[in-house]
Amino acid sequence: xxxxxxxxxxxxxxxxxxxxxxxxxxxxxxxxxxxxxxxxxxxxxxxxxxxxxxxxxxxxxxxxxxxxxxxxxxxxxxxxxxxxxxxxxxxxxxxxxxxxxxxxxxxxxxxxxxxxxxxxxxxxxxxxxxxxxxxxxxxxxxxxxxxxxxxxxxxxxxxxxxxxxxxxxxxxxxxxx
Numbered sequence: 616x617x618x619x620x621x622x623x624x625x626x627x628x629x630x631x632x633x634x635x636x637x638x639x640x641x642x643x644x645x646x647x648x649x650x651x652x653x654x655x656x657x658x659x660x661x662x663x664x665x666x667x668x669x670x671x672x673x674x675x676x677x678x679x680x681x682x683x684x685x686x687x688x689x690x691x692x693x694x695x696x697x698x699x700x701x702x703x704x705x706x707x708x709x710x711x712x713x714x715x716x717x718x719x720x721x722x723x724x725x726x727x728x729x730x731x732x733x734x735x736x737x738x739x740x741x742x743x744x745x746x747x748x749x750x751x752x753x754x755x756x757x758x759x760x761x762x763x764x765x766x767x768x769x770x771x772x773x774x775x776x777x778x779x780x781x782x783x784x785x786x787x788x789x790x791x792x
Contacts, residue, residue, distance in 0.1 A: 636708035636715040643747045644705075644767025648698035650743050656690040707765045709776060711783055714754050716763045728763050731787045732756040736780045738773050745770075752776050 663683050666675065700720040708715040714728040735755040744750055750773035751766040768776065 636706035640705050640767030641769045645698045645702050649694050652693040659686050726763050728756045733784045736777045738777050
């Protein structure tokens with residue numbers, strides 16, 4: 616997506632250029648997304664295996680073969696294809712003027728949060744993220760769309776990003792509304 620001109624943010628004094636964010640998430644995010652995709656299809660396969668064992672062969676085994684095949688295909692796509700696509704498409708950048716974030720592989724979302732609108736900056740480290748030394752930075756703004764979440768960052772990079780955002784927003788007067 617290319618820009619033909621600046622995007623205004625509601626504050627006429629702050630035109631922001633629409634351009635692709637510069638940074639990718641950490642490559643370990645691919646493994647985080649893969650591990651997060653595993654539980655439900657695995658539970659579904661186990662339930663189908665139990666059904667295979669306990670249900671009479673007719674008419675159930677034909678249906679179970681079809682559902683097991685679809686579940687395995689779904690699992691392969693969710694574990695092998697989707698995380699790689701997400702990695703290629705997810706981008707982020709923070710400047711002194713705004714937080715840029717692009718995400719989504721099926722439905723793409725492009726968010727620009729002006730620094731004067733930032734209210735809080737949070738970091739999150741779930742169990743899988745901790746194991747992979749990853750983090751998510753959440754930038755809450757005065758927007759009805761909700762916060763900007765930059766997931767899959769290196770934990771140290773996320774800590775530095777949160778520090779920088781806090782410092783940058785502290786230089787802007789006002790109440791972020």
